[in-house]
Amino acid sequence: MDDRPAYDRLNAIYDRFQADLDPLAWAEYIHQLHLEQRLPHTNQGEGGRPLLLDLGCGTGRMTAGFVPLGYDIIGVDISPLMLEQAMFNLSEAGIKPLLLLQDMCEFELYGTVDLITCLLDTVNHIIDIDRLRKFFAHCATYLHPGGVLIFDLATEFHFAEVLGNAEFFEISDDYALLWQNAYFPETTLSRSEITLFEATEDGLYVREDVTIKERYYSLEQISNLLTEAGFIDLTIHGDVGISGAPELAASLDRAADLRILRSSETAINPKTTAVSENIGGTERVFFVARSGKPIPDSECISE
Structure with missing residues (x-):
């Protein structure tokens, strides 16, 4: 972990x-x-x-x-x-x-x-x-x-309507980012599951998985x-x-x-x-x- x-x-x-x-x-x-x-x-x-x-x-x-x-x-x-x-x-x-x-x-x-x-x-x-x-x-x-x-x-508008349960992505020459969001109105928690692929000098990609929680x-x-x-x-x-x-x-x-x-x-x-x-x-x-x-x-x- x-x-x-x-x-x-x-x-x-x-x-x-x-x-x-x-x-x-x-x-x-x-x-x-x-x-x-x-x-x-x-x-x-x-x-x-x-x-x-x-x-x-x-x-x-x-x-x-x-x-x-x-x-x-x-x-x-x-x-x-x-x-x-x-x-x-x-x-x-x-x-x-x-x-x-x-x-x-x-x-x-x-x-x-x-x-x-x-x-x-x-x-x-x-x-x-x-x-x-x-x-x-x-x-x-x-x-x-x-x-x-x-x-x-x-x-709440930001969490429920703008982010909501949507998926986002961004791709550039040196990284790719995938973002999956979920909002739980019963607990007012918003959870973002982010996967980042970052390019290295040898042409490979390093993967990072990040979870961000907000309320x-x-x-x-x-x-x-x-x-x-x-x-x-x-x-x-x-x-x-x-x-x-x-x-x-x-x-x-x-x-x-x-x-x-x-x-x-x-x-x-x-x-x-x-x-x-x-x-x-x-x-x-x-x-x-x-x-x-x-x-x-x-x-x-x-x-």
């Missing part, structure tokens, strides 16, 4: 699946959400820069988009080969990040950060709700007072868990074209263009406030939540 993390076996071609994503557009969008939600306080990065923790950073391609916006970067991933690729990618771009080989549900840092991100439906890969609870608790622990957690979540979580489930972990001021935003990036560029400076599905002035109380699940054909939603820790008077700054 191969006990390597699933994405260890896909690291060589992983970025090709994200070729249509613009890391700079993603970073700019998330930066705007961060500015809208954060409370003014002294930043934790070197030279007063904001410090960002990217959980499940993978190859670092998306992480790199935040550097031009002034963030110092910490990346966490459970895959050694993904982190190796991330170090190469970021170093090639002149970036010197701190990369940590850790389980994102049990990570440890030496201090707190200003922004935590977890992108590309990485949260859906946490299929055990107790581990998801632990994930949010760790995020709450390592966010500085006034800091913000931002992550995206794949919707659909309702907006209410996630909202409740965030509240339980001590987060406040939760907002949920629809996918406003960020996947393809071009539609997003023209709307980044207009907060009104963000389709807010649910917003609260304080922590959501699930007993009194229902969270709308009416998101239609949206494949992805973004959660933004702020740390409930009070900011020490010594760190408060005026904007």
Whole structure:
């Protein structure tokens, strides 16, 4: 049995699946959400820069988009080969990040950060709700007072309708990939059986078989868990074209263009406030939540 993390076996071609994503557009969008939600306080990065923790950073391609916006970067991933690729990618771009080989549900840092991100439906890969609870608790622990957690979540429409029980394939000169998906609505689990044939220099192919499991979580489930972990001021935003990036560029400076599905002035109380699940054909939603820790008077700054 191969006990390597699933994405260890896909690291060589992983970025090709994200070729249509613009890391700079993603970073700019998330930066705007961060500015809208954060409370003014002294930043934790070197030279007063904001410090960002990217959980499940993978190859670092998306992480790199935040550097031009002034963030110092910490990346966490459970895959050694993904982190190796991330170090190469970021170093090639002149970036010197701190990369940590850790389980994102049990990570440890030496201090707190200003922004935590977890992108590309990485949260859906946490299929055990107790581990998801632990994930949010760790995020709450390592966010500085006034800091913000931002992550995206794949919707039921994505799992049931877009992936569903379909089969996909992709063939190029140097690899062939077969993907068989199955969605189980009774458990909200999605299972992807992936077979990769990768060409070698001697003209042969190396076969890798990978199983990836994800789980659909309702907006209410996630909202409740965030509240339980001590987060406040939760907002949920629809996918406003960020996947393809071009539609997003023209709307980044207009907060009104963000389709807010649910917003609260304080922590959501699930007993009194229902969270709308009416998101239609949206494949992805973004959660933004702020740390409930009070900011020490010594760190408060005026904007």
